[in-house]
Amino acid sequence: MNLKNIYLDYNATTPLDPAVLEAMLPWLREDFGNPSSQHSSGQRAAAAVDLARLQVARLIDANPDEIIFTGGATEANNTVIRNAGGMIVAGGTEHSSIYEPARDAGAVFLPVTAGGQLIPATLGEALRKHSPALVSLILANNETGVITNLEGVAEVVHAAGALLHLDAVQAAGKIPLSVKALKADFLSLSAHKFYGPKGVGALFVRRGIRLAPLLSGGGQEMNRRSGTHNVPAIVGMGVACRLAAARMDEDPAHALILRQRLETNILDAVPRCSVNGAGEARLPNTLNIRFAGIDAGALAARLNLEGIEVSVGSACSSGRSSGSRILEAMGLSTLDAMSAIRFSLGRGIDAAMIDHTVERLAEMVEVLRAAARTANVLDLETD
Numbered sequence: 377m378n379l380k381n382i383y384l385d386y387n388a389t390t391p392l393d394p395a396v397l398e399a400m401l402p403w404l405r406e407d408f409g410n411p412s413s414q415h416s417s418g419q420r421a422a423a424a425v426d427l428a429r430l431q432v433a434r435l436i437d438a439n440p441d442e443i444i445f446t447g448g449a450t451e452a453n454n455t456v457i458r459n460a461g462g463m464i465v466a467g468g469t470e471h472s473s474i475y476e477p478a479r480d481a482g483a484v485f486l487p488v489t490a491g492g493q494l495i496p497a498t499l500g501e502a503l504r505k506h507s508p509a510l511v512s513l514i515l516a517n518n519e520t521g522v523i524t525n526l527e528g529v530a531e532v533v534h535a536a537g538a539l540l541h542l543d544a545v546q547a548a549g550k551i552p553l554s555v556k557a558l559k560a561d562f563l564s565l566s567a568h569k570f571y572g573p574k575g576v577g578a579l580f581v582r583r584g585i586r587l588a589p590l591l592s593g594g595g596q597e598m599n600r601r602s603g604t605h606n607v608p609a610i611v612g613m614g615v616a617c618r619l620a621a622a623r624m625d626e627d628p629a630h631a632l633i634l635r636q637r638l639e640t641n642i643l644d645a646v647p648r649c650s651v652n653g654a655g656e657a658r659l660p661n662t663l664n665i666r667f668a669g670i671d672a673g674a675l676a677a678r679l680n681l682e683g684i685e686v687s688v689g690s691a692c693s694s695g696r697s698s699g700s701r702i703l704e705a706m707g708l709s710t711l712d713a714m715s716a717i718r719f720s721l722g723r724g725i726d727a728a729m730i731d732h733t734v735e736r737l738a739e740m741v742e743v744l745r746a747a748a749r750t751a752n753v754l755d756l757e758t759d
Contacts, residue, residue: 380683382729386722387518387546387662388687392612393571399615400573403608411605412596421607428614432578435617436544436563437554444579444587444597445610449473449545449566452579453512455590455601456541456562457481462509465502465538467494467524468705470514474543475701478512491656492522492706499529503536511538515563516547519702519718520653521662523551530559539585545569545577549620550628550659555580567609571723572616576609631721632660638719638730639663645738652703652716666708666716670744676717678740684733687718 403424409417411425426440433440446452450473457464457477464483466474469492475485484506486498494513502508511533516523526542533540541562544553549570555563563580567573579601581587587600594602620627639651648668667675672688679686688700699713708716719733 379729379732382684382733383724384719384721384733385685385687387521387569387718387720389568389574390571390722391724392573393616393619395619396572396612396615400608400612403611407607409607411607412594421605424607424611425605428610428617431614431617432565435548435553435621436565436580437556438563438580439583441598442555442580442583444581444600445605445613446577446579446601447575447603447606448577449543449564449569450577451590452564452566452577453477453541453543455579455587456510456512456564458590459587460508460510463506465499465506465508465511467513469517469520469522469702470512471518471543471545472701474512474514484508488705490707492517492520492653492702493656494524494526494529496525496528496532500532503532503538507536508538510541512541512543514546515542515544515553515558516551516659517653517702518546519700520664520706521546521659521720522653523547523657523659525657526558534559546659546662549616549624550631550661552624555582561585567613567616570616570620573609573612576606576613578613627723628660630723631725634721634725634727634730635661635663635719637727638721638734639665641731641734642737645734646741649741652706652708661721663719664703664716665719666703666712667741668712668715669748670715670741672715672717674744675737675740678744679733679737682736682740684736687720688714688716 407420409421411418411422429440429443432443453473454477464478464481466478466483466485468486468488484502486502489495513524530540539561542560544563545566547553548565561582566577589600589602591602596602650666652664652666676686676688699710703713703716
């Protein structure tokens with residue numbers, strides 16, 4: 377058991393599953409053919425891509441011909457946004473790879489509850505007022521883990537004549553997914569969020585929907601995404617999907633037990649802290665919690681020195697000096713948003729790691745609060 381390096385940032389990325397690596401290696405060495413080539417090496421590679429396409433489709437209950445491989449979820453999300461063909465309505469807590477291109481396209485963003493949940497009435501109002509061509513919603517939030525309540529959403533969106541895109545990047549491998557049950561028109565995935573390789577993702581596009589490629593000049597992926605296939609990564613994503621489907625009972629249950637232990641113990645050990653998204657359905661592995669009077673960046677840095685790796689928000693927004701846009705959309709002040717830490721758990725975490733984290737966390741919060749009190753006293757004496 378290694379308590380010197382406790383990685384609690386699985387929503388940022390996950391380690392490559394050994395079985396995924398083994399499946400990828402032949403395509404990095406002897407089986408190096410281009411799937412677009414007609415000779416035997418090329419056709420073996422094409423068959424491997426086809427198998428991976430089937431494995432991805434099975435994870436989300438889709439048809440293989442509805443899966444487009446991309447360079448990641450950011451590309452998948454941008455492809456959908458740039459294909460909107462009209463007004464866009466998006467959720468108020470979207471990932472930056474949706475928020476930024478949608479904002480640039482003049483999208484309307486929906487408010488959310490204090491728990492980060494979609495408000496059905498505001499969606500209905502936006503559909504009536506703006507007649508959008510596309511509605512894009514995050515299925516599970518990357519920072520808080522809040523799972524969007526999609527009951528009846530697809531029916532309302534389709535009745536208004538719009539298409540529905542779901543960003544399922546954080547949901548895949550953590551909760552069951554069925555594009556048929558969700559009635560989604562588009563759905564985005566990223567392999568490295570569920571123990572696959574970085575640099576590869578997939579976009580589900582429902583049969584019958586026309587999609588202009590974001591990248592042209594090769595005609596790959598049924599003329600919907602040009603560029604030579606990254607066969608090793610695609611094979612890895614396929615295997616990661618197969619393993620995620622096989623472990624759909626085991627992995628979420630393991631994560632939920634540990635997250636509940638972490639959440640309960642922090643709330644017991646550390647005064648003046650609050651869970652963001654409390655009361656809402658959340659991903660089993662994700663805990664976002666704010667510590668009153670604490671600079672989350674300073675706390676995360678101290679934890680890192682102890683070998684405990686956490687996040688102060690989305691890994692895609694690292695290096696910022698402002699509060700989380702997601703938490704502020706939920707009604708938190710910038711100061712409160714900057715006091716929040718995200719813990720996200722995965723396969724490599726056990727109870728001893730959780731207990732050690734809580735012990736060290738409680739000590740550090742007290743140290744930081746004591747330092748803040750001392751600084752306040754000195755400021756008063758100076759005044």
